[in-house]
Amino acid sequence: MTDDTAKLHFYGEYPKFFAQKKLTMIRKNRQSFGFYGKHTIFAYGRTITRLQIGHQRHYPPMNLAHSIKEEALRLGFSACGFAKAEQVSDEVVRVLDNWTSRGHHSDMGYMERNRHLRIDPTLLIPGCRTLIVVALNYYPKHLLPKEKYQIAYYAYGKDYHRVVKDKLHQLLAYVKTCIPNTEGRAFCDTAPLLERYWAVKAGLGTIGRNRQLIIPGMGSYFFLGVLAVTAEINGAKGEKASTNICLDCNRCLKACPTGALTADGIDCRRCLSYLTIEHRGDIPDDIAYKMGHRIYGCDACQQVCPHNKNAHSTEESAFDMPPEVAAMTPADWHSLTEERYKSLFKDSAIERAGYQGLRRNITAMNGSPSKDED
Secondary structure (H helix, E strand, O other): OOHHHOOOOOOOOOOHHHHHHHHHHHHHOHHHOOEEOOEEOOOOOOOOOOOOOOOOOOOOOOOHHHHHHHHHHHOOOOEEEEEEOOOOOHHHHHHHHHHHHOOOOOOOHHHOOOHHHHHOHHHOOOOOOEEEEEEEEOOOOOOOOOOOOEEOHHHOOEOHHHHHHHHHHHHHHHHHHHOOOOOEEEEOOOOOOOHHHHHHHOOOOEEOOOOOEEEOOOEOOEEEEEEEEOOOOOOOOOOOOOOOOOOOOOHHHHHOOOOOEEOOEEOHHHOHHHHHHOOOOOOOHHHHOOOOOEEEOOOHHHHOOHHHOOOOOOOOHHHOOOHHHHOOOHHHHHOOOHHHHHHHOOOEHHHHOHHHHHHHHHHHHOOOOOHHHO
């Protein structure tokens, strides 16, 4: 393959100068990165998320960190970075403690338990030295029409815990082949770990005003996963991300249907995502009044985010919504039996709410006069 035959397709918005620099790097130093299918990682500067070339050839990776990143992309992850395992900053501890002391975590008691583990990942696995942080795109290929009852995008397909952890276990196996005697554990929203904090430390992106991790040029529709490993990986320094990614924008604050999202953070006691998924009691009348068509979760603060304007659909088929669920009418939802629920949502994130929880949501939503506001 000659340099002239390479076909480059950049996903995300990159300045022209930035792209030209990368093309120059490809042509002058081709041996410094490796091709794996459609994906590659640059050995110079920042990561280009996706690169498609006319002919596939393999070159030896520049170093271990880049080799692991390449394998992560080959497995389907959208981004990968590294952070040194250590106790989180005092400021983060202060914010976390303030959030729980004000009761903004509502009845999620587990947010207060195991505080020592939450602020120090080295206690999760003996000898942990590096956190490998990955992101997996879940933005749907096809969105439910607005007149349909709405489900949060992340729950369209299979349970993300299983999908992400399966890929993490494959990545861990690869790390072990590179670094013998390495031990590690995979986490995906399954341990007292501040995933978004570590994603920032690993250089994946920064936290937006909507409290979501925003990956520059890609948006926020991503699941996060973490591999805690005993190996010290050279280059595990991460990259400094912009801390002012939202500028003067406050669209997410205005779009929050219940006012749960403010400049000070999220009050789960008013958050539709919390109330329709985690909460086990009744949904307060003043909140139910604002549900619109939402029966599971809420994406309002992400839907209006400018960083998601050009979000690309996931390539992970496990996150596709089953046709029989996509075809459901309001009458189908209201007549949903427990047996049918178990059949439709086996291995789905919607199992989190349970049958009774989903029925509660449908009943509460049915009294909302704002269904045309989604």
